[in-house]
Amino acid sequence: MAPPTQARSARGRVSSLALVALACLVFFAPATAQGNNTIKSITTVGQTVEITVNSTIQFDVRDELVVLMIGDQEFTTSRSPEDGNLNELIFVLTLDQWNQVATGDPVSVQYGEDDASDQRNFGTLDKSLLNK
Amino acid sequence: MTSIRRLISLVVLLLCALIFWTALPAGAQGDPPDPATPGPLAVTRAEYNFGDTAFTPPGFPGPVEVRASVHFPTGLSGGPFPLLVFLHGRHATCFVGGAAFLQWPCPPPRESIPSFQGYDYLAEILASRGYIVLSISANGINARDNQVPDLGMLARAQLIQHHLELWKTFNSTGGAPFGTQFVGKVNLNNIGTMGHSRGGEGVVRHFVFNASLGSPFGIRAVLPLAPVDFSRPVINNVPLEVVLPYCDGDVSNLQGVHFFDDARNNVASDTAPKHTILVMGANHNFFNTIWTPELFPAGTADDWLAFVTDGSEDQQCGRKQQSQRLSPEEQRGTLLAYATAFFRNYIGGETQFFPFLQGDAPPPPSAMTDQIHVSYHAAAAARRDVNRLLTAANLTTNTLGGAAAETGITPYDLCGGEVPEPRFCLIGQPNSRQPHTSPSARAQTKRGLSQLRAGWSDTAASYHNDLPAGQRDVSGFTAVQFRASVNFNDSRNSIGVPQNLSVTLTDGTGHSSTVRVSDFSTALFFPPGGKFGAAVVVPPFPVPKVFLNTVRIPLTAFTGVNLTHIRSVEFRFDQSAPGALLISDLAFAN
Numbered sequence: 001m002a003p004p005t006q007a008r009s010a011r012g013r014v015s016s017l018a019l020v021a022l023a024c025l026v027f028f029a030p031a032t033a034q035g036n037n038t039i040k041s042i043t044t045v046g047q048t049v050e051i052t053v054n055s056t057i058q059f060d061v062r063d064e065l066v067v068l069m070i071g072d073q074e075f076t077t078s079r080s081p082e083d084g085n086l087n088e089l090i091f092v093l094t095l096d097q098w099n100q101v102a103t104g105d106p107v108s109v110q111y112g113e114d115d116a117s118d119q120r121n122f123g124t125l126d127k128s129l130l131n132k
Numbered sequence: 133m134t135s136i137r138r139l140i141s142l143v144v145l146l147l148c149a150l151i152f153w154t155a156l157p158a159g160a161q162g163d164p165p166d167p168a169t170p171g172p173l174a175v176t177r178a179e180y181n182f183g184d185t186a187f188t189p190p191g192f193p194g195p196v197e198v199r200a201s202v203h204f205p206t207g208l209s210g211g212p213f214p215l216l217v218f219l220h221g222r223h224a225t226c227f228v229g230g231a232a233f234l235q236w237p238c239p240p241p242r243e244s245i246p247s248f249q250g251y252d253y254l255a256e257i258l259a260s261r262g263y264i265v266l267s268i269s270a271n272g273i274n275a276r277d278n279q280v281p282d283l284g285m286l287a288r289a290q291l292i293q294h295h296l297e298l299w300k301t302f303n304s305t306g307g308a309p310f311g312t313q314f315v316g317k318v319n320l321n322n323i324g325t326m327g328h329s330r331g332g333e334g335v336v337r338h339f340v341f342n343a344s345l346g347s348p349f350g351i352r353a354v355l356p357l358a359p360v361d362f363s364r365p366v367i368n369n370v371p372l373e374v375v376l377p378y379c380d381g382d383v384s385n386l387q388g389v390h391f392f393d394d395a396r397n398n399v400a401s402d403t404a405p406k407h408t409i410l411v412m413g414a415n416h417n418f419f420n421t422i423w424t425p426e427l428f429p430a431g432t433a434d435d436w437l438a439f440v441t442d443g444s445e446d447q448q449c450g451r452k453q454q455s456q457r458l459s460p461e462e463q464r465g466t467l468l469a470y471a472t473a474f475f476r477n478y479i480g481g482e483t484q485f486f487p488f489l490q491g492d493a494p495p496p497p498s499a500m501t502d503q504i505h506v507s508y509h510a511a512a513a514a515r516r517d518v519n520r521l522l523t524a525a526n527l528t529t530n531t532l533g534g535a536a537a538e539t540g541i542t543p544y545d546l547c548g549g550e551v552p553e554p555r556f557c558l559i560g561q562p563n564s565r566q567p568h569t570s571p572s573a574r575a576q577t578k579r580g581l582s583q584l585r586a587g588w589s590d591t592a593a594s595y596h597n598d599l600p601a602g603q604r605d606v607s608g609f610t611a612v613q614f615r616a617s618v619n620f621n622d623s624r625n626s627i628g629v630p631q632n633l634s635v636t637l638t639d640g641t642g643h644s645s646t647v648r649v650s651d652f653s654t655a656l657f658f659p660p661g662g663k664f665g666a667a668v669v670v671p672p673f674p675v676p677k678v679f680l681n682t683v684r685i686p687l688t689a690f691t692g693v694n695l696t697h698i699r700s701v702e703f704r705f706d707q708s709a710p711g712a713l714l715i716s717d718l719a720f721a722n
Contacts, residue, residue, distance in 0.1 A: 060433065060438065060439065061222060061223055061224040061225075061232070061234050061274070061431070062222065062382050062435075062439070063221050063222040063329035063330045063360055063382050063383055063416070064360070064382050064383055064384070065278075065283070065362070065573050066278065076278070076573065077278065077279060077281075078278045078279070079276060079278060079279050080233075080234040080235060080275070082235065083233070083235065084225070084226055084233030084234050084235030084238075084242075084275075085233065086224070086232065086233060086234060092279070111382075111439070112384070112385070113571070113573055114385075114562070114563045114570070114571055115384065115385060115562040115563045115564040115674065117381075117384065117439055117440065117441070117674075118439055118441075
């Protein structure tokens with residue numbers, strides 16, 4: 001009977017350690033709202049390109065400006081989808097603006113232009129996804 | 133004998149009264165009454181709603197609602213009554229259960245979030261004092277304002293104007309839903325406006341818009357509350373009060389201070405005073421009950437905790453036991469106090485409340501906190517600027533043409549203003565910690581407040597301004613004043629310790645009188661904020677912030693000098709060394 005008990009104890013210690021480690025990770029991780037972030041679509045609409053981003057954490061409706069960063073460029077024309085879903089934002093770029101960004105540029109969304117808060121990363125831009 | 137007894141009784145009575153008087157708290161010895169005390173009039177609340185798509189602001193990409201609440205004196209006897217117009221800020225527009233959405237109009241079963249009802253607590257008090265208070269719904273603008281370059285500010289102005297046109301009809305011929313109830317009851321030449329957040333820039337933009345139409349409505353006071361200032365519109369010749377919450381987690385750079393800073397010297401003969409009210413411990417949302425957790429089912433947030441990374445850890449704004457955050461009720465109290473003082477003073481003509489707006493009187497009981505700091509810029513005719521500190525020339529020659537000089541001040545330079553000044557005053561600090569120079573999203577190249585960056589290492593240091601001949605009679609003014617902030621980024625200031633200095637006036641005969649700033653002002657507090665246990669200047673928190681508040685010293689405190697012939701004003705840094713301040717706007721004022 002002892003070995004199983006020891007085994008359970010060992011597993012229990014491992015589980016406890018794992019829980020503690022997880023708790024530490026949760027506690028000490030930056031509280032930035034990252035969630036699961038994806039670029040949902042890139043679509044040409046008339047003379048503009050619309051980039052729809054999706055996050056599992058809602059984009060708060062704030063008075064500060066919401067900004068899409070692609071590389072070192074900022075884009076601030078945006079709207080919510082027609083259904084009002086706060087997990088998505090649609091940024092609108094002119095064709096000139098679209099031509100100034102490149103595949104591989106890092107993509108992020110933040111509030112405010114200089115002292116960004118609630119910055120979320122969306123990986124890198126793949127321009128070949130336009131209209132796909 | 134009877135006369136002697138009467139005399140003794142009278143003396144005893146007077147002595148008792150004197151003892152009682154001196155035993156009262158300082159604030160009770162002659163401070164103005166509390167402006168937020170409910171008034172004598174019964175109040176009626178009503179709403180009108182012409183539909184969710186009743187108005188499309190020209191050039192705006194969608195229709196908006198024409199809906200508002202109205203608080204007014206029941207019965208409307210007397211009048212016409214002044215009109216106050218409130219405009220809420222950007223927030224989610226629709227909800228169902230606990231879920232919020234941003235769209236317009238709201239498809240059933242979703243309902244509109246009534247952000248416009250969030251200031252009813254203020255409207256009720258003002259209506260009881262004889263105001264008609266209108267609070268406008270602007271969800272249709274919020275749903276689409278990020279699609280237009282000015283972020284919806286012109287649309288907000290147009291929406292306010294549309295409502296005012298409605299009230300012109302209500303006041304003249306009458307109309308649905310009020311019939312003739314308000315005919316002749318509204319003074320459309322005595323209007324005050326208040327806008328929260330994007331609504332704050334909205335009411336400023338509305339003042340400009342109304343003026344561009346020939347001022348069909350008389351806007352007599354403008355109050356931006358925790359406002360954005362994306363495009364840097366500047367308004368003059370209208371009283372301005374900018375209320376700024378120190379723990380704003382949304383508009384965390386307090387960019388709305390630009391409304392005050394930009395307007396100060398914009399018009400030479402500006403007739404209107406300007407004020408900022410810095411509310412320590414206040415966040416962005418709690419001024420609006422609909423945006424406050426537990427007071428509405430969806431879309432609410434404590435913005436500091438929700439938007440600032442690790443915000444709960446901050447020693448001023450967080451949720452630790454030592455933090456100084458105001459409760460929602462306390463925060464609403466601060467707006468009650470300073471909005472009622474502002475509107476009752478400038479719209480109602482009740483000038484007894486002016487000392488609150490100058491910072492001469494401590495916050496009234498309704499504010500529920502004494503952690504409020506005021507900046508005050510007097511109208512041009514009520515002010516003599518000694519040194520505006522606008523250009524490098526002002527380091528040696530002040531605004532009056534007199535000599536300016538320093539002894540033992542390092543650095544002694546200007547920052548934050550026009551080129552060639554450095555754009556920012558605090559090197560290595562984020563913009564949210566230096567609001568006066570924070571760039572604006574739609575006016576990126578516009579500079580901020582020019583400030584004297586001054587530091588000292590020993591108590592012999594001084595800063596001196598001469599008043600030239602012809603400018604030396606200051607007896608017509610009530611105070612000498614300047615704006616200042618402790619520079620938390622300069623290690624010569626001890627963390628958490630307020631600064632202090634002396635101000636000396638010297639007259640033509642060489643007589644001097646010196647007073648200590650700390651005897652009259654708390655403006656030289658060390659800006660609070662930072663993580664417990666961490667160095668206070670370490671990011672990422674938006675606090676501490678440098679924020680220049682007014683130090684105002686009554687001239688009656690300077691005894692033994694001839695106020696009709698003051699030759700110089702001197703700052704002596706003899707109270708605390710070393711130290712460092714940011715300074716602007718040295719003036720005599722009423």
